[in-house]
Amino acid sequence: MIRVVSTVAALENDAVASFAVFAEHSNFTAAAAQLRISQPALHVKIAKLSAAVGMPLYERVGRGLRLTPAGEALAAYGRDQRARAEQLVGELTGVTLPVTVVAGRGAFRWVLADGLAALAAGGAGLRVLVADRPGALDAVQAGRADLAVVGFDPPPTSLPSRLLREDPHVLLMPAGHPLSRRRRLRVRDLAGLQLVAPPTGRPHRLALERSREQAGVSWQVVAEADGWDLQAQFVAVGLGVAVVNGCVPPPPGTVAAPVIDLPRVGYWVTWRPGRGSWVAAAARTLTRAATR
Numbered sequence: 001m002i003r004v005v006s007t008v009a010a011l012e013n014d015a016v017a018s019f020a021v022f023a024e025h026s027n028f029t030a031a032a033a034q035l036r037i038s039q040p041a042l043h044v045k046i047a048k049l050s051a052a053v054g055m056p057l058y059e060r061v062g063r064g065l066r067l068t069p070a071g072e073a074l075a076a077y078g079r080d081q082r083a084r085a086e087q088l089v090g091e092l093t094g095v096t097l098p099v100t101v102v103a104g105r106g107a108f109r110w111v112l113a114d115g116l117a118a119l120a121a122g123g124a125g126l127r128v129l130v131a132d133r134p135g136a137l138d139a140v141q142a143g144r145a146d147l148a149v150v151g152f153d154p155p156p157t158s159l160p161s162r163l164l165r166e167d168p169h170v171l172l173m174p175a176g177h178p179l180s181r182r183r184r185l186r187v188r189d190l191a192g193l194q195l196v197a198p199p200t201g202r203p204h205r206l207a208l209e210r211s212r213e214q215a216g217v218s219w220q221v222v223a224e225a226d227g228w229d230l231q232a233q234f235v236a237v238g239l240g241v242a243v244v245n246g247c248v249p250p251p252p253g254t255v256a257a258p259v260i261d262l263p264r265v266g267y268w269v270t271w272r273p274g275r276g277s278w279v280a281a282a283a284r285t286l287t288r289a290a291t292r
Helices: 001-011 016-023 028-035 039-053 069-093 105-112 113-121 133-142 202-214 229-237 278-290
Strands: 058-063 062-069 099-102 126-130 146-153 160-168 169-174 193-197 219-224 241-247 253-259 266-270
Touching: 016 028, 016 039, 016 069, 039 062, 039 160, 062 069, 099 105, 099 133, 099 241, 099 278, 105 113, 105 146, 105 229, 113 126, 126 202, 133 146, 146 278, 160 241, 160 278, 193 229, 193 241, 229 241, 229 253, 266 278
Parallel strands: 099 126, 099 146, 193 219
Antiparallel strands: 058 062, 146 266, 160 266, 169 241, 169 253
């Protein structure tokens, strides 16, 4: 019990905040300069923290430093502490806190535009980070971002989340394409088409391949493009057709028809447990805007 009490006491002082700054840099010189303390003083703070938790918080890799799993967890805890302190100060002073949102480029363009505008209209400062699904979830879990928006599969159950919206998959094609007059399509209708597809291994590409195998059809991938916008652009210039999210507006000269036996594309907003009521409120704002 004494060991637990002493460890908790060690985590309640400013050494945790100092370690969170060190974690951002993984460099004692840069972190000490930001904290305006000497490098030896920072070394002592982190050494005492390491002794308190009973395990190393960082390790040397070549000429650099890398956080251990315990260090990653402690850094996230320190970022959460700072966020809660900022929330308290904001509530006392009436200042609306900024929100850091991380998502993919397509989500920012077609799913979050109205939500970000609503947050800004409410007085929240915004900082956006662009990342793929693993990077977005990592940024939230590590406390580097307040909210992440991810698509296709729900976030891990360890993170609170809200479903923002669901859209059908659509086949985007030139206006004169043989399928352009069809009001809806099935995967089997895509047999033999020249397809603009995401790179191999991406969630969207994997979903397409699974559906193709189940339908027993084949198509030819004539171009690979990372992102709904680039795929749509390739269709517009005549490289082929593409299966994209139904939230993507067809470029001039193209039309879209839903592929009804492909699963709908879901987007979720997620955050760290206990991050703060203002983060959950921002998630609600994004949800209301996305479902209008």
